[in-house]
Amino acid sequence: DSGVTQTPKHLITATGQRVTLRCSPRSGDLSVYWYQQSLDQGLQFLIQYYNGEERAKGNILERFSAQQFPDLHSELNLSSLELGDSALYFCASSVGSNTDTQYFGPGTRLTVL
Amino acid sequence: DQQVKQNSPSLSVQEGRISILNCDYTNSMFDYFLWYKKYPAEGPTFLISISSIKDKNEDGRFTVFLNKSAKHLSLHIVPSQPGDSAVYFCAARATSGTYKYIFGTGTRLKVLA
Numbered sequence: 724d725s726g727v728t729q730t731p732k733h734l735i736t737a738t739g740q741r742v743t744l745r746c747s748p749r750s751g752d753l754s755v756y757w758y759q760q761s762l763d764q765g766l767q768f769l770i771q772y773y774n775g776e777e778r779a780k781g782n783i784l785e786r787f788s789a790q791q792f793p794d795l796h797s798e799l800n801l802s803s804l805e806l807g808d809s810a811l812y813f814c815a816s817s818v819g820s821n822t823d824t825q826y827f828g829p830g831t832r833l834t835v836l
Numbered sequence: 837d838q839q840v841k842q843n844s845p846s847l848s849v850q851e852g853r854i855s856i857l858n859c860d861y862t863n864s865m866f867d868y869f870l871w872y873k874k875y876p877a878e879g880p881t882f883l884i885s886i887s888s889i890k891d892k893n894e895d896g897r898f899t900v901f902l903n904k905s906a907k908h909l910s911l912h913i914v915p916s917q918p919g920d921s922a923v924y925f926c927a928a929r930a931t932s933g934t935y936k937y938i939f940g941t942g943t944r945l946k947v948l949a
Contacts, residue, residue: 725879725881727879756937758939764941765840765842765925765939765940765941765942766880766925766927766939767939768936768937768938768939771936779936781936813879813880815879824870824882824885825882825937826882827872827879827880827881828879829877829878829879830878830879
């Protein structure tokens with residue numbers, strides 16, 4: 724158990740819909756990262772927040788957005804969903820934002836039908 | 837543009853023998869590298885890391901070697917155990933810039949009893 728929690732574990736929805744994925748970092752961690760893992764693909768970095776502020780941005784689509792709240796939990800919002808958005812979405816957290824080890828949550832499996 | 841490549845999607849090794857997992861990168865600015873292990877239905881778990889100022893880092897049965905001139909790193913597991921069967925991801929990042937990690941696509945290791 725990494726100490727990072729993600730909800731829900733599974734999500735099935737239809738194209739065009741909007742969903743919100745939630746992540747609670749390990750106690751004391753200030754950074755939250757979001758990753759997408761599509762079938763047979765590596766982990767694609769989406770976005771990082773550090774202490775409530777956006778710190779780094781990766782290959783995140785404009786239809787996707789994220790935020791980190793004062794209690795440090797984070798939400799990833801995916802809108803106008805397409806079939807290709809079906810993937811595992813992982814959240815990770817670390818103490819700081821430099822070379823600190825990232826601890827991953829168990830992931831949310833999103834299926835878009 | 838895959839900056840971190842794991843060219844072997846799978847590897848099978850006999851229990852007790854050495855497992856060698858390889859990773860190549862293209863960005864010469866990368867100066868910190870990590871290996872993660874992932875079991876099915878779980879998030880990736882940090883295994884071992886290496887900074888570019890070193891060429892070797894050891895932790896128990898796991899050793900990571902870094903060859904900066906060849907832009908190549910490898911993970912050695914000795915001796916391999918059935919519990920090591922998992923998908924292994926290498927990741928790289930540059931300490932200057934946006935601090936984001938770039939992950940490879942993973943190598944599925946199967947240790948045969």
